[in-house]
Amino acid sequence: MKRSLRPLAATAVIFIIAYALSVLQFPSMLSTRVLGNFLTDNAFLGIAAVGMTFVIISGGIDLSVGAVIGFTGVLVAVLISWMGIHPLLAFAIALGVAGLFGAAMGLTIHFLNVPSFIVTLAGMFLARGGASVITQDSVPINHDFYGTVTGLIIRLPGGGRLSFIGLLMIAIFILGALLAHRTRFGSYVYALGGNEVSASLMGVPVARTTVQIYMLSSMLAALAGIVFSFYTSAGYPLAAVGVELDAISAVVIGGTLLTGGYGFVLGTFVGVMLLGLVQTYIIFDGTLSSWWTKIVIGVLLFLFIVLQRVIFAASTPGEKSPEKA
Amino acid sequence: MANSPFVLEARGVIKIFGNHTALDAVDFGLKAGEVHALLGENGAGKSTLIKILTGAYQPDGGGVFVQGEQVHLDNPLHAQTHGIGTVYQEVNLLPNRSVAENLYLGHQPTRFGLVDHRKMEANAKVLLQRYGLNLDPGSELGTHSVAVQQIVAIARAVELSGKVLILDEPTASLDRNEVERLFEVVRDLKSRGLAIIFITHFLDQVFAIADRVTVLRNGRLVETRPLDSVSRTDVVRLMLGKDIAFSGATDLEPENAHSEVLLDFRDYGRKKSVQPFNLTVHKGEVIGIAGLLGSGRTEMARIMFGADPADQGTLHISGKPVSIRNTSDAIAQAFGFCPEDRKAEGIFGDLSVRENIVIALQGKLGWFRALNRDEQLEIAGKFGEAMDIRAASLDMPVKLLSGGNQQKVILSRWLATDPAFLILDEPTRGIDVGAHAEIVRTINRLRDDGMAMIVISSELDEVVAYSSRIVVMRDREMVAELRGKNINPGVIVQAIANHPDEAVA
Numbered sequence: 001m002k003r004s005l006r007p008l009a010a011t012a013v014i015f016i017i018a019y020a021l022s023v024l025q026f027p028s029m030l031s032t033r034v035l036g037n038f039l040t041d042n043a044f045l046g047i048a049a050v051g052m053t054f055v056i057i058s059g060g061i062d063l064s065v066g067a068v069i070g071f072t073g074v075l076v077a078v079l080i081s082w083m084g085i086h087p088l089l090a091f092a093i094a095l096g097v098a099g100l101f102g103a104a105m106g107l108t109i110h111f112l113n114v115p116s117f118i119v120t121l122a123g124m125f126l127a128r129g130g131a132s133v134i135t136q137d138s139v140p141i142n143h144d145f146y147g148t149v150t151g152l153i154i155r156l157p158g159g160g161r162l163s164f165i166g167l168l169m170i171a172i173f174i175l176g177a178l179l180a181h182r183t184r185f186g187s188y189v190y191a192l193g194g195n196e197v198s199a200s201l202m203g204v205p206v207a208r209t210t211v212q213i214y215m216l217s218s219m220l221a222a223l224a225g226i227v228f229s230f231y232t233s234a235g236y237p238l239a240a241v242g243v244e245l246d247a248i249s250a251v252v253i254g255g256t257l258l259t260g261g262y263g264f265v266l267g268t269f270v271g272v273m274l275l276g277l278v279q280t281y282i283i284f285d286g287t288l289s290s291w292w293t294k295i296v297i298g299v300l301l302f303l304f305i306v307l308q309r310v311i312f313a314a315s316t317p318g319e320k321s322p323e324k325a
Numbered sequence: 326m327a328n329s330p331f332v333l334e335a336r337g338v339i340k341i342f343g344n345h346t347a348l349d350a351v352d353f354g355l356k357a358g359e360v361h362a363l364l365g366e367n368g369a370g371k372s373t374l375i376k377i378l379t380g381a382y383q384p385d386g387g388g389v390f391v392q393g394e395q396v397h398l399d400n401p402l403h404a405q406t407h408g409i410g411t412v413y414q415e416v417n418l419l420p421n422r423s424v425a426e427n428l429y430l431g432h433q434p435t436r437f438g439l440v441d442h443r444k445m446e447a448n449a450k451v452l453l454q455r456y457g458l459n460l461d462p463g464s465e466l467g468t469h470s471v472a473v474q475q476i477v478a479i480a481r482a483v484e485l486s487g488k489v490l491i492l493d494e495p496t497a498s499l500d501r502n503e504v505e506r507l508f509e510v511v512r513d514l515k516s517r518g519l520a521i522i523f524i525t526h527f528l529d530q531v532f533a534i535a536d537r538v539t540v541l542r543n544g545r546l547v548e549t550r551p552l553d554s555v556s557r558t559d560v561v562r563l564m565l566g567k568d569i570a571f572s573g574a575t576d577l578e579p580e581n582a583h584s585e586v587l588l589d590f591r592d593y594g595r596k597k598s599v600q601p602f603n604l605t606v607h608k609g610e611v612i613g614i615a616g617l618l619g620s621g622r623t624e625m626a627r628i629m630f631g632a633d634p635a636d637q638g639t640l641h642i643s644g645k646p647v648s649i650r651n652t653s654d655a656i657a658q659a660f661g662f663c664p665e666d667r668k669a670e671g672i673f674g675d676l677s678v679r680e681n682i683v684i685a686l687q688g689k690l691g692w693f694r695a696l697n698r699d700e701q702l703e704i705a706g707k708f709g710e711a712m713d714i715r716a717a718s719l720d721m722p723v724k725l726l727s728g729g730n731q732q733k734v735i736l737s738r739w740l741a742t743d744p745a746f747l748i749l750d751e752p753t754r755g756i757d758v759g760a761h762a763e764i765v766r767t768i769n770r771l772r773d774d775g776m777a778m779i780v781i782s783s784e785l786d787e788v789v790a791y792s793s794r795i796v797v798m799r800d801r802e803m804v805a806e807l808r809g810k811n812i813n814p815g816v817i818v819q820a821i822a823n824h825p826d827e828a829v830a
Contacts (some may be wrong), residue, residue: 004465089558184435184440184441186440187430187433187440188431190421190422191419191430193421194421194422197417201401201417202419203431204431256542261421
C-alpha cells in the first residue's frame with residue numbers, strides 16, 4: 001500500500017471499530033435515522049472541510065472559514081428577510097462576495113509572500129467583524145423557499161431521512177475528489193504542497209493556483225454558511241465560531257499531512273464522520289459533558305499527527321550517499 | 326539569418342551585477358550531438374552563463390542565439406519552448422507525487438477534461454524504458470534513489486524541450502555506479518542528436534564523457550577546445566590560470582626549524598565527506614590546501630573545526646588526545662574558522678562591526694561574563710586599527726562594508742579569541758587588491774607570532790607565497806603533501822590533475 005494511503009486506512013479502521021463499539025453499547029445507533037442525521041448535522045462542517053483539504057494539501061491553512069460561514073449566514077438572512085431578495089439570488093451574491101474575499105487572501109499570500117496563517121487570521125477578524133457590524137442579533141429567515149428545500153428529503157427504510165443538505169455535502173465531496181485527483185488544477189495543488197520552487201520551475205502557474213485555492217476554500221465556506229442557514233433558519237454573526245478548527249481536525253484525521261503535499265478529499269469525509277460519531281455517542285450516553293467531544297478530538301488529532309510522523313519518517317528512503325565507490 | 330553551426334550560442338554576452346562584471350564578452354557555442362563541458366572555479370561565471378542561456382537572467386550586452394536566430398528568453402519556461410531544458414543538481418521535482426505525474430505535470434493527457442491516469446502511466450512506462458528504467462510509474466518519486474530521480478528529471482527536460490539539455494552538476498550527489506548509469510543516458514541522448522552542456526567539478530567525468538570543453542575564469546572566456554587535444558594538466562592550468570613555466574620555489578626555512586607539533590590528525594575523516602587523512606600541524610606554520618572546487622577542501626576544514634564532526638580517526642593536541650564533536654569543542658581548544666561563504670556563514674550583516682568582532686570571544690566566555698560596552702569598544706577598536714578596517718564607525722552594520730573589510734572583521738573576530746590554530750577558507754576571494762595584501766600580510770605576521778594556520782585558496786601564487794607545506798586534495802581525498810622545492814604552482818597543478826595512479830613528484 002502506498003504510504004500516503006496508510007493514515008487514511010487507519011482512520012477508516014478506527015471509524016469502523018469505534019462505530020462497532022458504539023453499536024454494541026447502544027444498538028439503536030445502527031439505524032438509518034442515526035446515519036441520516038450524521039450527514040445532515042455535519043453537512044456544513046463537511047463542505048467547509050473539503051475546501052480546507054485543498055488549502056492544507058497546498059501547504060497552507062485557512063483560519064477564516066468559520067467567520068466566513070457566520071458572515072454568509074448573516075448576509076443571506078439580511079438579504080432575504082430585510083431586503084426581500086429571493087434566496088437563490090442571495091446565495092449567488094454571497095458566493096460572489098466570498099469568492100472575491102478568497103481571491104484577495106490568495107493574492108496577498110502569493111504576492112506579498114505572507115504566511116497563509118497570518119493572512120487568513122486577518123480574514124477571520126474581517127469577516128467576523130463585518131458580520132457583527134451588519135447586525136448584532138440573530139436574523140430569522142422565513143421564506144417559502146427554505147421550507148421547500150428543508151422538505152426535500154428521501155425517506156429511508158427504518159425511519160431515516162436523507163436531507164437535501166446531507167446529499168449536497170456528499171455531492172461536494174465527490175466533486176472535490178474529482179477536482180483533487182483527476183484534474184490538472186488538483187495536481188498543481190499537490191505540487192505546491194510538495195515544493196513550491198520545484199513546482200514553479202516545472203511550469204505550475206503558482207500565482208493563479210494559489211488564488212484559486214483560497215477562492216475555492218472561501219466559496220465552499222460560504223456554501224457551508226448557506227447550508228448552516230438552512231439548518232438553523234437564521235443568520236447569526238457569532239455562528240460557527242471555531243468551525244475552522246473542527247475542519248482542520250477533520251482534514252488531518254482524514255489522513256492529510258499538515259505540512260502539505262499528501263492527502264485525500266475522501267479521507268476528510270471519514271474524518272468528518274468520525275467527529276460526528278463522537279458527538280452522537282456523547283448524545284446517546286447522555287451523562288457525559290459535551291466538552292468530552294473536544295477531549296476526544298484532541299486525543300485523536302494528537303494520535304494521527306504522531307502516526308503520520310511515524311509513517312513518513314520510517315518510510316522515507318535513505319539519502320543516497322555521495323560516497324565514492 | 327545565416328545558418329549557424331550551433332544549436333545554441335551566446336555571442337559577446339555581458340552581465341554586470343552592481344559594479345562587478347560577472348561575464349565579460351563571453352562567446353559560447355553548442356553543437357548538436359555533442360557533450361560540451363563548462364568548467365571554471367567558483368565565481369568564474371559558469372552559473373551566470375547558464376542562467377542567461379536558460380532565460381533566468383537577461384544579458385546586459387550581447388545576445389543568445391538559437392539555431393542562428395537571436396532570441397529573447399524571458400524565463401526558464403520560455404527557454405523550454407525554444408527547446409532548452411535544464412536539470413539542476415538538486416532534483417527540482419516533486420517527491421510527493423508519482424513518477425508519471427512528475428514527467429507530465431502541466432501536460433497530462435486528459436479525457437473529457439479529466440486527467441487520464443492510465444494513459445499517463447502507460448506513456449511514462451514507455452518513456453522510462455528508453456532510459457533503461459523499469460519501474461512502476463505510479464510509484465511515489467521520493468521513494469526512488471537520487472540517481473533515478475535525476476534520470477526522471479532528464480527525461481522530463483528532454484520530453485518538454487528536446488534540443489538542448491543543460492546538466493548543472495548532476496553527479497554531485499551520486500556514487501560511481503550511478504554516475505555511470507547517468508552517463509549511459511547522456512551518451513544515448515547525444516547519439517539521438519541532442520546538444521548537451523555538462524557542468525561538473527570532476528575532471529574525470531569531463532574526460533569520460535565530454536567532446537569539447539569551455540573554460541571560464543573570472544567572468545572571461547579562457548578557451549574552448551576539443552577535449553582530445555588537451556591533457557588533464559592543460560585543463561587545470563586553464564582553470565586556475567597558471568603559467569606552468571613559472572616554477573620559482575619559495576625560500577622557506579627547512580622542516581626542522583618548526584617548533585613543537587601542535588595538532589596531529591591520524592586517519593581523521595568523515596564518511597560520505599572526506600577520506601581519512603593524516604596531517605601534523607606545527608606551531609608557527611601555515612599549511613596551504615590546494616585543489617579544485619568540490620575536491621573536499623572545505624569539507625576538510627569543516628571536519629577539523631567540528632562543524633561536520635569526524636567519525637573516524639584521532640586528534641592529539643600538544644600530545645594529548647582530544648575529541649572535537651562540535652564547534653564549541655573546537656573553540657574551547659582555541660580553534661578559529663573563517664568560512665568560505667562570508668555572507669551566509671561568516672558575518673552577521675545587521676549587527677555592528679563591534680558586535681561582529683566580539684561575538685566569538687563572548688561565546689567563549691559564556692553567558693555569565695558579559696563584556697560591557699567599553700570592553701567591547703576597546704577590543705573592536707584595537708583590532709579595527711591593527712587590521713586597518715575601513716569603517717566610518719565601529720557601530721555601523723557590517724553588511725555595509727566592502728568584502729575585504731568584512732573579511733578583516735571576521736579575521737578580527739577570531740583573533741580576539743586568541744586562537745592557537747586558525748582555519749581560513751578562501752580568505753581572499755572577491756576582495757580588492759589592498760585588502761588582499763593586508764590579509765596576506767596578516768597571515769605572515771600571525772605565522773611569525775607562532776600561530777598555526779590552515780589556509781584554503783584557489784590562488785596558487787598566494788598559497789605558494791605563505792605556506793610552509795601544501796596539501797593537495799582531489800576527489801575528497803588528500804593526494805599529496807608538498808614541501809620545500811615542490812611548493813610551486815607547476816607541481817601543484819600536476820598534483821591536482823594527475824590520475825591517482827600516476828606518481829606525484
